[in-house]
Amino acid sequence: MEIFKYGDMANLVNILLVEDDEVDIMNVQRAFKKNNINNPLFVARNGLEALDALRGNNPLTKVPSPRVILLDINMPKMGGTEFLNIIRKDPELRAISVFVMTTSNEESDKIAAYDLNVAGYILKPLSFEGFTSAVAILNHYWQLCEMPQGVIQ
Amino acid sequence: MKSLSIRIKIIVGQVLLIALVSVFIYSYYPRQQEQEALKAIESKIKSISNMFSIGVGIGMGETDFVAVSEALEWTQGDKAVVFVSVINSKGQKIAAFSALEKVPEEEVSLPANNLMVTLGNTIYYKTDIAYQGMPMGSLTVGYSLLQTQAAINALKRTTLYFCIALFASGVVLSFVISNMIMANVRKLDNAVKAISSGDENVFVEVTGNDEIGKLAKAFNHMLHRLDKSRKDLVRYSEQLKKQNEELNSFSYVVSHDLKAPLRAIFKLSEWIEEDLGSNIPADTKKNMQILRGRVFRLEALINGLLEYSKVGRMNLPVEKVDLRMMLKEIIDLLNPPPHIAVTIHGKMPVFETKKLPLQQVFMNLLSNAVKYNDKSEGRIDLSVSEIGHYYRFTVEDNGMGIAPKYHEKVFQIFQTLQSRDQVEGTGVGLSIIKKSVEDMGGTVLLESEEAKGAKFIFTWPKFETVNQH
Numbered sequence: 199m200e201i202f203k204y205g206d207m208a209n210l211v212n213i214l215l216v217e218d219d220e221v222d223i224m225n226v227q228r229a230f231k232k233n234n235i236n237n238p239l240f241v242a243r244n245g246l247e248a249l250d251a252l253r254g255n256n257p258l259t260k261v262p263s264p265r266v267i268l269l270d271i272n273m274p275k276m277g278g279t280e281f282l283n284i285i286r287k288d289p290e291l292r293a294i295s296v297f298v299m300t301t302s303n304e305e306s307d308k309i310a311a312y313d314l315n316v317a318g319y320i321l322k323p324l325s326f327e328g329f330t331s332a333v334a335i336l337n338h339y340w341q342l343c344e345m346p347q348g349v350i351q
Numbered sequence: 352m353k354s355l356s357i358r359i360k361i362i363v364g365q366v367l368l369i370a371l372v373s374v375f376i377y378s379y380y381p382r383q384q385e386q387e388a389l390k391a392i393e394s395k396i397k398s399i400s401n402m403f404s405i406g407v408g409i410g411m412g413e414t415d416f417v418a419v420s421e422a423l424e425w426t427q428g429d430k431a432v433v434f435v436s437v438i439n440s441k442g443q444k445i446a447a448f449s450a451l452e453k454v455p456e457e458e459v460s461l462p463a464n465n466l467m468v469t470l471g472n473t474i475y476y477k478t479d480i481a482y483q484g485m486p487m488g489s490l491t492v493g494y495s496l497l498q499t500q501a502a503i504n505a506l507k508r509t510t511l512y513f514c515i516a517l518f519a520s521g522v523v524l525s526f527v528i529s530n531m532i533m534a535n536v537r538k539l540d541n542a543v544k545a546i547s548s549g550d551e552n553v554f555v556e557v558t559g560n561d562e563i564g565k566l567a568k569a570f571n572h573m574l575h576r577l578d579k580s581r582k583d584l585v586r587y588s589e590q591l592k593k594q595n596e597e598l599n600s601f602s603y604v605v606s607h608d609l610k611a612p613l614r615a616i617f618k619l620s621e622w623i624e625e626d627l628g629s630n631i632p633a634d635t636k637k638n639m640q641i642l643r644g645r646v647f648r649l650e651a652l653i654n655g656l657l658e659y660s661k662v663g664r665m666n667l668p669v670e671k672v673d674l675r676m677m678l679k680e681i682i683d684l685l686n687p688p689p690h691i692a693v694t695i696h697g698k699m700p701v702f703e704t705k706k707l708p709l710q711q712v713f714m715n716l717l718s719n720a721v722k723y724n725d726k727s728e729g730r731i732d733l734s735v736s737e738i739g740h741y742y743r744f745t746v747e748d749n750g751m752g753i754a755p756k757y758h759e760k761v762f763q764i765f766q767t768l769q770s771r772d773q774v775e776g777t778g779v780g781l782s783i784i785k786k787s788v789e790d791m792g793g794t795v796l797l798e799s800e801e802a803k804g805a806k807f808i809f810t811w812p813k814f815e816t817v818n819q820h
Contacts, residue, residue: 219611219615221614221615221618221619222611222614222615224618224622225618228622272607272608301606301607301610301611301614302603302606302607303606304603304606322614324613324614324617324646324647324650325617325618325621326617326618326621326622326625327621
């Protein structure tokens with residue numbers, strides 16, 4: 199479990215990146231930096247770690263509300279679809295906006311994701327430039343959206 | 352007649368046959384017996400007459416009338432002799448006997464020619480009497496047929512009863528036999544009906560070892576084999592389904608796991624370049640670009656491989672396709688350069704088929720035709736004709752063409768005729784066309800010579816067959 203914080207502003211949405219590929223993590227970090235996105239970025243390497251981080255099983259790695267999840271589909275131990283299934287049944291976690299960010303162009307993955315109420319399904323572009331602009335759009339979107347500030351009970 | 356059941360045919364046939372036999376027996380047997388009886392009577396009359404004429408002749412010759420009356424009495428030993436008359440040569444009746452109420456008048460005029468004459472119920476026989484070569488007169492004997500006729504009538508009645516009994520038992524028997532035959536036929540019929548209505552594990556209970564019994568056994572054998580092959584089929588299709596699923600997950604794994612490192616390589620090269628900033632040597636910058644080009648190419652190859660593996664495995668919906676509209680959309684999407692004219696000839700069909708593979712086939716053919724057109728005035732012509740249950744589509748261009756020796760090779764996966772550095776292409780397009788077309792039951796054909804354009808012809812079924820996945 200690693201925590202990367204680029205800002206500590208209480209009113210900014212906390213972002214949890216659930217991703218197993220190190221280059222892809224670097225990719226997101228780099229894109230954040232390039233777009234001057236200061237939201238706190240938390241990283242979990244698979245679904246299980248992400249659940250720990252959301253539920254605060256380890257107080258040190260707890261992701262505070264409000265929060266948005268960037269989720270990869272193919273991961274070891276617990277994949278993205280299984281993770282989604284679990285948080286959608288959890289009354290404390292089910293309201294979280296989840297953006298799927300994956301290389302999987304499979305129709306079945308997209309259907310499964312939208313069935314579980316994802317906010318978006320984004321295919322990772324091959325080039326960094328494409329990814330950077332995608333992240334910029336996402337950032338605009340987060341800034342546009344009003345999020346509930348309190349912890350959901 | 353044709354619509355009658357076998358049972359009715361058998362019964363009618365048998366009844367007709369028995370009726371014919373009965374009528375034949377009834378009309379032939381008593382008559383034959385009557386004729387036999389008459390013959391016997393005739394010879395009896397002759398022998399009586401002969402004996403009597405000899406006795407009377409002696410009596411007349413010796414003028415011994417006692418002998419004549421004794422002979423007369425002798426004839427009455429046979430009750431059937433109802434009339435005897437002896438006339439001498441002078442025409443005088445010298446002895447007579449009659450049990451008849453009425454003596455026929457014709458008696459006198461009977462010809463003495465040893466012929467039998469039947470008058471009423473009596474046969475008369477007139478014969479000459481001679482003694483020691485001297486004609487002595489004539490003798491007439493009347494023989495009653497009443498007894499014989501009574502016997503014949505009795506025989507006729509008996510025969511009639513016999514024939515009626517024969518007919519009746521024949522009818523009953525024919526019903527019994529036809530039922531025996533039809534019982535098995537009906538079982539067979541029921542089994543066939545049960546099978547055709549979709550029942551499984553139906554067998555015919557066979558009795559007997561006649562032709563129908565054997566047929567039923569053969570039928571059971573066939574059913575058994577049918578059942579076995581059906582089970583085999585189910586097993587194979589399950590195996591196939593499992594393998595398909597494995598292949599699906601395999602291609603999924605390939606697509607994700609092969610691409611992930613590629614993307615990493617691509618990004619890392621970008622970052623290296625970016626981090627070096629303006630310090631990067633021109634050579635390194637070019638190599639980085641080539642590196643990313645190869646990554647692109649490898650990704651395209653992986654995508655092509657995935658696409659190829661998906662052909663025919665997808666459960667695609669059957670949709671109504673307006674082909675002219677679809678072709679226009681494809682041409683719009685390809686956006687061919689202005690010097691290439693794409694023309695749709697004739698009336699393109701509107702029909703129901705799997706839209707996606709057909710779209711892909713046209714897409715690949717048209718993009719090839721655009722990509723490999725080297726003429727200043729490019730021309731691509733699309734046309735259609737009908738062959739039986741198939742449409743026959745033709746995509747013809749005036750591009751660089753393909754030498755005949757490569758006609759087979761170009762349809763194989765990853766085969767390109769030009770180096771990928773010259774024309775970026777994966778060599779998957781034509782292999783996907785071939786696989787898609789053949790999966791639908793069609794064929795694809797190439798007519799081309801180098802530098803003389805290419806003509807791709809493929810057939811596509813007009814109707815979606817039920818059994819295709």
